[in-house]
Amino acid sequence: MTAHLNPIISDWFARKTWSPRQHQLDVLASWQAGASALLIAPTGAGKTLAGFLPTLTDLAEGKFDGLHTLYISPLKALAVDVQRNLNAPILEMGLKITAETRTGDTPASKRARQRSKPPHILLTTPEQLCLLISHPHAELFFGSLRRIVLDELHALVTSKRGELLSLALARIARLAPNLQITALSATVARPDLLRDWIARPVPDKPTHLLTASGGAPPVLEILETEQRLPWAGHSANYAHRDLYEVIKRHKTTLLFVNTRSQAEMLFQGLWAVNDDMLPIALHHGSLSVEQRRKVESAMVAGNLKAVVCTSTLDLGIDWGDVDLVVQVGAPKGSSRMLQRIGRANHRLDEPSKAVLVPSNRFEVLECEAALEAVAENHQDSEDPVSGGYDVLAQHILGMACAGPFAAEDLYDEIRHAWPYRDIERGQFDRVLDFVATGGYALRAYERYARLKPTGDGKWRVANAQVVQQYRLNIGTIIEEPMVRVRLIRPRGLKKGQSNSPIGAGGRVLGEMEEYFFGTLLPGDTFMFGGEIVAFEGMRDNEAFVSRAQASNPKIPSYMGGKFPLSTYLAERVRRIMDSPEEWKKLPEQVEMWLRLQRDISVLPKRDSLLVETFPRGAHNYLVCYPFEGRLAHQTLGMLLTRRLERERARPLGFVASEYALAIWGLGDLSALIRTNRLSLDDLFSEDMLGDDLEAWLDESALMKRTFRNCAIISGLIERRHPGKEKSGRQITMSSDLIYDVLYQHEPDHILIQATRRDAARGLLDIERLGDMLARICGHIVHQPLAQISPLAVPVMLDIGKEPIFGEGRESAMADAADELMREALGR
């Protein structure tokens, strides 16, 4: 297979004294052989040019009218960036090729013009693509299309956006008979799945799997420190001075953290030791857009020494001369780590350099495991997700907006979307019924149907309002309800004045999840935008804060972006613990800690589950070490406390960390187990995922949160009405009520099914819990102790810092009522 470079293009290469890279030529050759292609390449490999070389070649050769190539990126900003990078060579080659972006920011007049007279190359996002294919003229628009270029495909396929995109591709493949797909991806665990994913819509063409060769292996180390490593917590305060010295020695450093509150704390900490006033900036999703853009342009201009950021900078855009990546806090997964490391040094042939900074002793083990994984270039990225009914519902409505369809045809079409390849006709019909009338067994809504049958056995939209509703509710990204945060002057709060109105105005600092403010009282301090602020009050959809004098914020954290520890790294952590000969490479403090654990209790083995029980204060504790991530541990904690309650062990609460789970209660667990009144094998048996899970699900707030997303995506409830924006609070409230009503009356409804699936792999992580329970079955090691073990210390320190679950949902009310009673009795 050889590529034929058009002379115009080879001349351009020659003028630049460049030569095309092998994988760029491979993509071209694939195209010229009539195939689709998946290119796996690291950052900095010239993926953009690889993706567009076939288009430039094809368009340079002759006159082409209409849309030729569609480029889809997960980020609007990336689409804009790629268009800029593309226009330069087009101009230099003197080609008459038009390339335009189409995003939410594109003016209406330009969109209309693009529809009637499309550019050769259109760069857009999955959501905009859905809008285009739901248009009645889609057939005309996409008829000429030859190529689709999917950028950062690895990031798309693991989410519902990927499902939506796959359905759109299935439709376009039918509209554009000459379509070939090129996908660009970072290295993933299962490239074959990704290839199948893009092959599915165009099954009659071959699909090549291309890999860009190598790049130098990254240089990776754990931060050396003389400081004491903390037992628990995520602040990494100990490392600020050492990190500052590292930053000084490099040109530009990107510091990644896992949560926004970590970003805030690290930023604050670095500035506290910034004796040389180095330009160090902060970038995360809660900051105002203007502020983020300011940081980004300063970065591109090379004016910054370091940026503290969250996953907002994980993808895409080239930030210039980053020569060091720092990961503060555990990396959580090997693929994620490799992709972040790739943000340093965008030149393929030089090694990227990265430093890992564990924020507690357990994380030292995790960082060590990540070092090994990276050295072996082991990938643990998630596989593409499949088959969400909520996303399918949205797509079906969109297809009805494009024009009447026969159910059979649409069913055949959507099975060309990889995530829906195995969906059964019966399920498809249920989703269709849901879109039409809500899909309820009690057929109450025929008269309000959104889809109606036409005379010739097809389905059409009932009226124009349905189309409008579809357009306004498109997409799968559901934001938490957010409130704007404004900075005002302190009001000098006195008791009793808290209800006085707050004046308008104040600079906007950014946005934060509404629920965070739900429990704040005026005067409470927290960190935001790199400074400590005091909560003044709420008005409408805005929160008002003032600069605070406090040196430590009262409210330590707010959530946002926590990734669970990957199964792969967890396995490695267990292995390191189980292999004392490997401890030599650990810092001495950590090695001491593990030795102590071995002397006082036992070490968790690789294939078993260690359960320790011990008394402490007025309570008895059970601590186990599954290493399956916080979400799975939370679910386990919920289910275990239910079971312990039934066994009369009187549990009171639990706390879950990434590594361990601690449950406490009144019953003497050691004695119960010793006298065989409580069996750990029964307690941890897999059947907890049956009835106990069911019983818990119907009151779980996590299910309701998951349901809310499904309800919005599927179009059951709206994000917004034309003209009047629903406040986020209203959506949350009503979706909880809908869930209660629906779950009680139709627990098998298509949306409850969708919610269950999502919860099982998302917030509840049931899949992983199930795997763990199967693995440890018959391999539980019980260690009764007279006191707390060294390994239990970190999770015990989390009690009081992390939200506590399982105390019974009414305990806050019950305690407040008791207090009132005591007051009434004068005690």
Place this chain on the structure above:
Amino acid sequence: MRFAGHNFEPLPSGALYWHSQRTLLVADLHFEKMASFARRGQMLPPYDTGMTLARLEADLRRTGAARLLSLGDTFHRADASSLLTNSDRMRLDAVTEMAECIWLSGNHDPAPHAIGGSCLPRLELAGLTFTHEPERGIAGLVAGHLHPAAHVYFQGRSTRRPCFVHDSRLMILPAYGASTGSLNILSPAFFGLLNWPSVEVTMLGRDRTYPVSPKRLVRG
């Protein structure tokens, strides 16, 4: 629960039982609320009316009430009683035969309904006044309309639930309907209605109600 010289029993369902008058008080049933979304293209489950009726049946049976007094917004829309499904209609008819029903009008349903019982704008009984919207002027007023809820915060845990809230002059009932949302009693809609130092708050639990101290309440 003591209010304006009378004894009441708050039920965890959100109803208030008045023993001496054998009267069950409920507010804001909002029958057919989800169905009214369906006509605008949002196909919410058609089961909320049935759920609310089931609650009513259970409360009437348990208390043995001779009278049911609904404090307005019984239906979510004025014309909704004609759109009831057959089974819901039959159940509602059965309820109106179980007890003497008085349906006060509300802002959602100002006109009388074509259902059993009597429809009135307001009612005075045993020295108390019953109406839909709360106001400050009348002593011994029992009303609904605002869907009160309380958010209690205690030692790091918090719970938000519908609640009864009253002072010496005014009692506001929580919304009873299965499809009803709620509004925090610390929000502006409640300003000026209640004399805060003498306010008592009773929150709805799963199987019991909880009187809580107003000083434990937070917004949101």
